[in-house]
Amino acid sequence: YDWKNQKLGREVPASMTRRRELPPTASRDELERELEALRRDVQRLQLEHDLLKKANELLKKDLGIDLRLLANREKTLLVDALRQIYALPELLTRLEFARSSYFYHRSLLGLDDQYAKLRQTIVSLFEANRNCYGYRRIHAALTRRGEQVSEKVVRRLMKQEQLIVATVKRRRYTSYQGELDAAPENLVNRDFHAARPNEKWLTDITEFQLPAGKVYLSPIIDCFDGLVVSWSVSTRPDAELVNTMLDAAIETISVSERPV
Known part of the structure; x- marks a missing residue:
C-alpha cells in the first residue's frame, strides 16, 4: 500500500486485498513425529499384506485368515520366506511366534525329508483324480503301485500339503415342524368313495x-x-x-x- 500511495497517490482505489492472518503452523518436530508415525503405519500394513500374500502362495490359505492361528511349521515357512525383506524380531512379533520355537522348527525343516518322493506321488495322484480322493483312496492307489506306507503317513502328508477334498453338505428338506396341536380325527379312514357329490x-x-x-x-x-x-x-x-x-x-x- 505504501508503494501504491507513492507511485499512484492515495486517491487511486486499491485493488489489493489485505493479507489474512494464517493460523499458527505446527512445529517442525511435531511434523516429523507425525511423518514417522505414518511411516510406521505404512510399514506395518505392508508387512501384513506380504504375510497374507505369502500365506496364500506357500500354504494355500485364504487372504482373510488369522495369521496367529497358523501352525508353528507354517509360521516358520512364512518367516523364512520374508527374512530377506523384514527383520526377524518384527516378523516374530507380528506372528506371535516365540524365537525358540522358530529355530526349533527351522532345524526340523532343515532335515532331509524321507517322504519327499512320496509327497510328489501323492500330489500327482490327488490332482490326477480331480482333487476328489481322500487319504484312504490315495493309500489304496499307492498300494496298487507297490508303495508300502501306512494310512496315517498318507493322511499326515496330505494334511501338510493342504490336499483337502471339498465337500458340500446338503441339508435334507423337510416340511415337518413338530406337533403344533392335537391331530384331527380321522373321519375318512382311507375310504375315498362317495355316494353323492360334495360329500368328500x-x-x-x-x-x-x-x-x-x-x-x-x-x-x-x-x-x-x-x-x-x-x-x-x-x-x-x-x-x-x-x-x-x-x-x-x-x-x-x-x-x-x-x-x-
Missing part, C-alpha cells in the same frame, strides 16, 4: 419344474366323480395358494352341503 373332497399340492422356474398347483377333487372343484396356481407353496383354492371351492356349494 381331496386336495394336495403338486410341484412342476418349468424352464422359467417352479410352479405349484393346488386343486380340490370330488371323490364322487373325480371332478376338479377348484384349483389355484402360484410360484410359492404358501397359505395364500391354499386359501384361494378353498375360497373358490366354498363358493360352488350350497348352504346345506358340508363336504369332508
